[in-house]
Amino acid sequence: MTTMPSKLSALLFYFLFIASVYSCSKDTSILTNSETETAQEQENETEEETTEENSPESTACTDPLDYIFNEKEGLVFVEFENAEFSEDWKLKQDGYLHTGTGYMIWEGSQNLSNPGTGTATFKIKIANTGVYQFIWYSAVRTGNSGTDHNDTWLRFADADDFYGQNNNGSSTVYPKGTGKTPNPEGASSDGWFKIYRSGNDLDFKWQSSTFDNNAHNIFVQFANPGIYLMEISARSSGHGIDKFVLFNDSMTKDAAISSIAPSVISCD
Numbered sequence: 001m002t003t004m005p006s007k008l009s010a011l012l013f014y015f016l017f018i019a020s021v022y023s024c025s026k027d028t029s030i031l032t033n034s035e036t037e038t039a040q041e042q043e044n045e046t047e048e049e050t051t052e053e054n055s056p057e058s059t060a061c062t063d064p065l066d067y068i069f070n071e072k073e074g075l076v077f078v079e080f081e082n083a084e085f086s087e088d089w090k091l092k093q094d095g096y097l098h099t100g101t102g103y104m105i106w107e108g109s110q111n112l113s114n115p116g117t118g119t120a121t122f123k124i125k126i127a128n129t130g131v132y133q134f135i136w137y138s139a140v141r142t143g144n145s146g147t148d149h150n151d152t153w154l155r156f157a158d159a160d161d162f163y164g165q166n167n168n169g170s171s172t173v174y175p176k177g178t179g180k181t182p183n184p185e186g187a188s189s190d191g192w193f194k195i196y197r198s199g200n201d202l203d204f205k206w207q208s209s210t211f212d213n214n215a216h217n218i219f220v221q222f223a224n225p226g227i228y229l230m231e232i233s234a235r236s237s238g239h240g241i242d243k244f245v246l247f248n249d250s251m252t253k254d255a256a257i258s259s260i261a262p263s264v265i266s267c268d
């Protein structure tokens with residue numbers, strides 16, 4: 001065993017001590033920076049997760065083509081403008097009573113005999129099965145006659161039944177093209193009913209009738225829970241539609257049309 005001169009030994013010890021202190025100090029500094037970054041990253045991740053969790057519906061539910069209107073307690077209440085419309089349907093917000101973001105009006109050519117032009121589709125999710133009455137809130141916005149510019153085509157092709165019935169229930173009619181009879185007087189084709197409002201009070205009101213000069217109310221039967229398609233297509237120019245309801249016999253017509261909360265919209 002060799003012995004180091006005491007002066008050299010002391011110098012070496014001093015050097016090692018300094019190196020050690022410097023090293024520790026540096027490690028501490030790195031650790032602190034590293035911890036800060038990690039904490040910042042975690043904070044960012046938390047913010048991102050919170051944002052994603054808070055807004056899945058608002059980010060996913062911006063396209064009207066994806067909208068599903070959810071029936072609740074026997075009622076469906078939809079703002080008519082909440083669908084994808086072809087270009088000749090116009091959204092209006094002028095001085096007529098309406099709710100939501102406005103009402104839609106057909107400004108294209110008339111399609112008095114042929115449904116299928118200027119279509120829009122609404123997906124209705126039914127939980128409570130049964131028969132629902134259909135009524136929309138519409139207005140004559142062209143001319144001064146209550147019998148012109150007062151109708152639009154309507155079809156429920158995948159429902160279990162779709163028919164018109166007079167007030168006392170003594171007459172039931174089915175759209176032409178379904179194979180079911182009898183059919184209404186007036187225009188009907190390929191499963192579509194012409195749905196009109198009548199009277200010379202031209203402003204918005206709740207009425208949906210079919211069968212010329214013999215008003216029949218409109219009913220739809222949904223036999224199973226699920227999503228059904230409601231289609232509209234343009235007939236009269238100048239017919240404005242603001243909203244519609246479907247309601248079953250658990251509520252009155254007055255209760256349905258005085259609803260103020262639209263059906264919850266979910267998405268595909």
Ligand SMILES: [Ca+2]
Nearest residue numbers: 099100102242
């Ligand atoms: Ca509306």
